Amino acid sequence: MTQPILFINGRVLDAERGVTQDGLAVLVQDGRIAEVGAGIAAPSEARTIDLGGRTLMPGLIDCHVHVVAETLDLWGNMTAPSSLAGLRAGRVMEEMLQRGFTTIRDLGGADHGLVRGVEEGLIDGPRIVICGKGLTTTGGHADLRKRTDDRPGMMSDRLGSMGYIADGVDDVRAACRKMIKEGANFIKVMANGGVSSPNDPIHSIQYSREEILAMVEEAENAGLYVSAHVYTDRAIRRCVELGVHSLEHCNLISAETAKLAAEKGCIAVPTLVAYDALWLEGKALGLGPAEFDKIEVVRSGGLKSLEIMRDAGLPMAFGSDLLGELRKYHCMEFELLAKVLTSAEIIRSATVVGAELCQMTGQIGTIAAGAFADLIVVDGDPLADIALLQGDGAHMPLIMAAGRVVKEGA
Ligand code: ZN
Ligand code: ZN
Numbered sequence: 398m399t400q401p402i403l404f405i406n407g408r409v410l411d412a413e414r415g416v417t418q419d420g421l422a423v424l425v426q427d428g429r430i431a432e433v434g435a436g437i438a439a440p441s442e443a444r445t446i447d448l449g450g451r452t453l454m455p456g457l458i459d460c461h462v463h464v465v466a467e468t469l470d471l472w473g474n475m476t477a478p479s480s481l482a483g484l485r486a487g488r489v490m491e492e493m494l495q496r497g498f499t500t501i502r503d504l505g506g507a508d509h510g511l512v513r514g515v516e517e518g519l520i521d522g523p524r525i526v527i528c529g530k531g532l533t534t535t536g537g538h539a540d541l542r543k544r545t546d547d548r549p550g551m552m553s554d555r556l557g558s559m560g561y562i563a564d565g566v567d568d569v570r571a572a573c574r575k576m577i578k579e580g581a582n583f584i585k586v587m588a589n590g591g592v593s594s595p596n597d598p599i600h601s602i603q604y605s606r607e608e609i610l611a612m613v614e615e616a617e618n619a620g621l622y623v624s625a626h627v628y629t630d631r632a633i634r635r636c637v638e639l640g641v642h643s644l645e646h647c648n649l650i651s652a653e654t655a656k657l658a659a660e661k662g663c664i665a666v667p668t669l670v671a672y673d674a675l676w677l678e679g680k681a682l683g684l685g686p687a688e689f690d691k692i693e694v695v696r697s698g699g700l701k702s703l704e705i706m707r708d709a710g711l712p713m714a715f716g717s718d719l720l721g722e723l724r725k726y727h728c729m730e731f732e733l734l735a736k737v738l739t740s741a742e743i744i745r746s747a748t749v750v751g752a753e754l755c756q757m758t759g760q761i762g763t764i765a766a767g768a769f770a771d772l773i774v775v776d777g778d779p780l781a782d783i784a785l786l787q788g789d790g791a792h793m794p795l796i797m798a799a800g801r802v803v804k805e806g807a
Contacts, residue, residue, distance in 0.1 A: 399800055401426040402770075403439040407448030408778065409764055412455055412748035415741030415780060423453060425770040428800035432766055446795070452778055454744070455762050456499025456523075456771030456798065457786070458751030459727075461645055461666045461716030464489045464525070465506030465557045469682060469721030471593065472541055474557035482557035486511055489724065490522025496727055496790045499771035499798045500524045500761050502582075502754065504624065504645065504718070505531030505539065505559035509580035521803060524769070526755045528585040528624065529576035530561035532569065532612065537562075537603040538591035538626055560587070569608045573615035582756065583643065584616045588625040589632035592675070592691045593720065599694055600629055606639060613640040621756075624666075628695050630654050637661055643754060645716070647706065648672075648698040655709035664754050665706050668718035670730040672696035678723060703737040714754045715747035728787040740783040747786075770800040 402425045408417040424432040424439060439445065466474055467485035474482065486507065493501055500523050503511075507527045514520040530553055533539035539560025541551065553561040563572035573584050586609060590601040597603070609623070616623045617640075624643035625636040630651045633644055637658045644650075644658060644665045658665065675684070675692050684692075706713055717730050734743045752762030761769055774795035779785045785792040796804040 399427070401431070401440050401443040402797075402800075402802075403437065403443045403445045404453055404772075405445060405447055407451055407453040407774070409433065410452055410454035410744070410780065411764070412744050412762060415739075415745060417452060417778060417780060423764060423772070425772075425797070425800050428770055430764060430766055430768050430770050433764060448774060451794070452775040453764065454773055454775055454779065455748045455764055455768075456773055456796070457497045457747045458500045458502070458715065458755065458762055459493065459498045459717055459747070460502040460714040460751045460754050461504050461668050461718045462493070462501045463506050463559055463718070463720060464493075464501070464503055464511065465559060466720040469723065471559070471720070475541065475552050475555055475559075477555070477557045479556035482555065483510060483514070486556070487514065487520040487522065490515070490520055490525065492724065493727070494521060494523045494796065494798060494803055497773045497786065497793050497796055498523050499773075499796070500526065500751065500755060500757070502526040502751070504528060504585050504626075506557070508556055510556070512580065523798065524761070524771070526582045526757075527580065528583050529579055529581040531559055531585040531587055531626065532563050532572055532576075533560045533587040534603050535562055535564050536596050538587035538589070538594045538597055540596070541594065544596060566607050566611045569604075569611050570615055573612055577615070577619045577621065581621070583621050584612050584623045586612055586623055586625050586641070588636050588641070589627045589629060591626065592672070592688070592695060599691055600631075602632055602635065606635070609636065609639045609641065628698075633658070637663060646695070646718075648695040648702050650702050650705055652705050652709060655706050655711045659709050659711040664712045664714055664750060666714045666716035666754070667699065667703060667706070667734075668716040668730070669696075669699040669703075669733040670726050671718040671720075671723070672699060673729065673733060674719055674723040674726040677726070699733070700737055703734065707738065707742070712750045712753070713746050714750045715743070728789060731783050731786050735783050740780050743783055744779060770797055772797040
């Protein structure tokens with residue numbers, strides 16, 4: 398049992414309403430927020446932390462990461478021993494927590510072992526919500542084999558693999574059941590071409606309608622949902638019509654499709670920084686003109702897509718999708734979002750909307766009695782200056798995950 402902690406004299410940020418409130422104390426006990434209010438009588442053994450007017454806000458939620466992609470060499474990650482991949486993923490997760498992300502949603506790679514590693518205190522990382530592997534067609538976005546490599550399947554039982562090849566309705570159902578049996582919190586499907594994959598143009602449509610419908614049914618039978626990797630309007634629209642709930646990237650979405658997605662209760666996860674980071678580092682990474690062309694197609698649509706989705710009332714969760722060494726750009730996503738969205742909208746996406754997408758509303762992304770004590774102290778008011786959430790935790794003198802202080806001091 399950990400020592401109760403009472404935060405006093407801070408500004409408590411209400412992410413749902415986008416306001417701060419003075420004069421509230423927050424009591425943390427047994428990993429949860431026990432009480433929020435004025436004049437709380439703390440237990441005698443409690444430690445009191447005087448925030449001196451700083452902001453206390455819910456821990457951040459990143460709804461699109463790949464913790465097993467510790468290097469940009471995706472094939473190298475996949476073929477690494479699982480034990481090594483696990484240790485590398487642990488380091489990636491620890492870095493994320495130190496930036497203030499107390500929950501992450503992994504879109505392909507992470508397994509139940511990493512969930513347990515955090516729960517058992519072996520990894521000093523964020524709570525992790527997983528899908529197992531991302532389902533991909535042969536030749537689809539998560540099929541990393543070269544054209545001349547005709548070995549069947551990939552090394553998908555390795556931790557460092559992000560994808561799992563499944564073709565045909567029966568195999569797709571079996572793959573979903575395997576992921577769910579192994580602890581998936583949702584099903585991920587590669588439904589469109591990609592930037593980092595070798596053989597598929599961005600505009601390619603992946604999986605048949607029947608296969609995606611089968612995934613949606615399998616997920617819904619288990620009380621879960623399907624998340625799709627999608628860029629083009631055609632691919633997004635098809636997924637929305639088929640019952641996919643979570644729409645990753647969405648760079649080339651039209652206003653009409655965004656409106657339909659909003660009506661259907663979908664949540665989008667823009668990941669703008671992934672393309673800006675590739676753009677900045679691409680030359681050094683040895684990317685050729687064909688890859689730059691792919692990046693530019695999605696990068697140029699990014700900011701416009703934010704406007705379209707906001708105006709359509711389509712909720713957006715914060716995501717980053719940075720692979721390998723590019724993860725140093727994690728916090729730049731705030732800067733890119735701020736070109737279109739208000740600070741309150743960005744904070745809401747990285748807390749309340751993220752919580753909904755993790756199916757953990759009321760448990761995370763909020764400062765309320767009963768929620769996990771995932772909290773960050775910010776030196777200033779992030780509603781007035783979103784840059785305070787950048788700098789890899791530089792403006793966060795204290796970070797708490799599930800009631801445990803994981804960072805204290807500058
Ligand atoms: Zn993707
Ligand atoms: Zn991704």
